[in-house]
Amino acid sequence: MSISSICLIGIITAVISLSIRRYNSEIAFLTTLAGCIIIFLSALLNISSLYETAQRIFSTASVDISYIKILLKAVGLCFISEFAVDLCIDSGNRALANNISIAGKVLILITSLPLYNDILNCVLSLTEA
Numbered sequence: 001m002s003i004s005s006i007c008l009i010g011i012i013t014a015v016i017s018l019s020i021r022r023y024n025s026e027i028a029f030l031t032t033l034a035g036c037i038i039i040f041l042s043a044l045l046n047i048s049s050l051y052e053t054a055q056r057i058f059s060t061a062s063v064d065i066s067y068i069k070i071l072l073k074a075v076g077l078c079f080i081s082e083f084a085v086d087l088c089i090d091s092g093n094r095a096l097a098n099n100i101s102i103a104g105k106v107l108i109l110i111t112s113l114p115l116y117n118d119i120l121n122c123v124l125s126l127t128e129a
């Protein structure tokens with residue numbers, strides 16, 4: 001799906017949501033949520049090309065494939081948590097949004113710990129030589 005299609009879906013969803021909001025705010029929120037999910041899923045369909053390109057780059061540079069997995073997991077966590085945070089803010093629940101943001105950051109840190117461990121081992125091996 002092209003960016004123009006995604007933008008068009010976003011604009012149409014926003015107009016419909018604003019039109020419905022006067023009569024029923026819950027249905028307006030669900031309309032916005034449905035539009036967000038459609039746009040998010042269309043973006044996820046393009047992830048495979050990103051993975052293939054990153055795999056090609058890392059294999060050319062002789063880098064372990066597990067680093068690609070860590071990178072993609074971290075990026076996925078960023079996208080998912082930001083999506084949830086924005087939905088919570090739009091629904092007027094900023095406290096919940098802040099907690100989701102903190103949890104997302106902690107999970108990204110936990111996901112990337114093996115990478116930090118490898119970097120530390122590399123630095124330590126350089127200082128020992």
